[in-house]
Amino acid sequence: MPPSTHGPTQLSPARIRLALFALALGGFAIGSTEFVAMGLLPNLAADLLPGLHAAQPDVANAQAGWLITAYALGVVVGAPTIAAAATRWPRKKLLLALLVAFTLGTIASALLPSFGLVLAARFVAALPHGAYFGIASLVAADLMGPGKRARGIAVVLSGLTIANVIGVPAITWLGQVAGWRVAYLAVAGIFALTFLAVALVVPFQPGNPHSSIRRELRALGRRQVWLALLIGAIGFGGLFAVYTYVSPLVMDVTGLAAWAVPIVLVVIGAGMTIGNLVGGVLADRSVRRTMYGAFGVLVVALSALALSARFLAGLLAGVFLVGAAAAALGPTIQTRLMDVAHDSQSIAAALHHSALNVGNALGAYLGGVAIAAGLGYVAPVWIGLGLSGLGILLAVVTFAIDRSRRRLGVHVPYGTAAITVVPATWLRAHLPGG
Template sequence: MSVEKVRLPGGQPVKKTAALWLLTLAVFAVGTAELLPMGLLLPIAGDTGVSISTAGMLVTGYALGVVFGGPVLSVMTGRMPRKTLLNLFLAVFAAGSICCTLASSYAVLLAGRIVSSLAHGILFGAIVVAAKDLAEPGKEGRSIAMVGSGLTVAVILGAPIGTFLGQQLGWRFPFLAITLLAAAALLGIAKWIPAIPRSEGVSLGKQLHSVSRPAFLMVLLITVFGNGGTFAAFTYITPILERISGFSGSAVSVILLVFGIGSMIGNLAGGKLADKRLLPALIGGMLLLAVSMAAFTWTSHYKAAAVVTVFVWGVAAYSIMAPLNMLVLQKAGDAQELASTLNISAFNLGNAIGAFIGGRVIESAPGLHAVPWAASLVTCTAIVLAVWGAIPVRRNMLGKSDLYVE
């Protein structure tokens, strides 16, 4: 990563790497907050006097807020300076976290979660665009991967540590910690992130036109199915490892860490490969993802093979993140923030669809054994879409010779 300096309006030099680390911290805080209630449903339900399923709405409601709130707010703030946008919605996110910390009832807690979720999508979208704009030419993928590593660290460390702290100190404490992290990121960004130029005078109609073109919608579908394949199986990885592989609960925690280490490696490698050859990096990563999940159908019966496959699966699953973000920004035209926010919504929609498909497979005749295979087929759908878009098609229903060429 470059240590080239940029200058704030007042002339103070700032290293680009430092700016990217601040954006990574913001991603870590927001990503941890999204996952936090999953490990604290029992104490939250007991303390607020609701059922476990009702407490689960803290997760579902947050996801819906990300999917639908982010794009709407992105349209409403389309002309706002990028640094102002980051500061504003980090403040909104922190306010939601404070609300959760001080919640006197389940209703107040849910309201705080929804407030935070509305900031989630637009923050992630703006951070991805800022990371691209801060990067040196030809290193955009690595820059996006760097800030994306905040999310993988949130999965590996943030959520588990938050669960532990919540169990030891009460479920409110992790929300307080998230608030403090968001505040630190806000102060750092306010002081050290430069005022990043953005296109002026882009009308709402032009932005909507940019994100409604077939080439752009195709990329969103690739995101939905590419990420959906991962979550179709990963949502149920614990019962697979316990009931099929025969691992204990404590061993599963270690194996999930192995997945997380693989995801960090894959995220960084995917960013570097995307800078060199974007489409081969994306399609190759999805192929590896589909193969690793299909193989897990058989390797899950053997402990050593299962661990190796989970590691490869983690590498593949996150190797496609930076390429997908870069492809979306390439297709976005002047609607960079809106496009990136829509892609975050597509990621979350993929999570929901994948988990739903995996659940339906478990309830069917093949049952739990078939979940990895079904997940692989979901990812294969994304591969077909990506290949179809990459091959010049002279006469197709969309009237384009190549969906990736305008």
């Protein structure tokens, strides 16, 4: 890894690795706080909605899924707001402020007594989510240097995916043994540790003195930005429709005991970790091919899971492939957004996580509706398949627009390089002898 310069000093490869580790640790904490509710959904329902849970456990589980939806909506609101408003802040200072907010919001989630208050706390705790990942991705891309942006983004996102291998299963087990409130306090401790790590090893990076809210918001006027966001939101709904209700899927469909839920979460997390890293490498070569390939695997995996979830082998293979394919889309869509947003980098990087959490909210909501309607715990998998199919159609549209613009000689980002193609008709009209 080549040395990187930031301000007056030169960073060694070892310092860069430490900085990337600190940023990834934040992703680990965020992944833990976001996804642990999915493994503890029955516990949350029994404690916060005791009367409803005793009478109608399926309906209580579906209503407890609103906690996941509330967190996702907090990300959607907070990501563009914070990223646009704080774009001139030094990046390290902003990251530290966001980590303080995460720590306090997660403590509040653990201590508040009622379902309504915990619901509100989950929304507030989610506000820094997208801004953290957006700014951390920009810092990591800068540390890695040209030609390795997607790999830098994948390193940051690897904290989130590794959380699904280690953090979420461990904290789910802790929540089952000691109570879900203790689980959330443990997550708050990880956020506090991340604050110390970022403070110690992440180098200073200035904000953009020429940026402004108005300039950042220009990204929202670009059609290709909206298409990339829709691809993330609708496509990732396929993952979250499954992930939100993985606990009842494991216990009620496959027929396993509660102790198997953390194991299945490890399998999903392993798939996400591998898929994220592979997606980062492949997206540096071609965003388009990587996006098509990941969506193709996701559709096949969801179909197989829906048909074979009652068998242990089908469950494990299905959730592994669903996690891998969905995670490969993460650095791919993030890179696509950075390409099509031009000079609105901060808000584009943050909006990626708004889009993912729209998918989170959409998958959780539609899955809950299907379960509450009595369609069973496999129904969310079929819903996820439909959402992923829409994601493929949107990907076809966005790249078709690219091809159309290239035929007109418009500067179009393609993979990691931007190219300008001059139509042959123009050449024939303007070159001598043409």
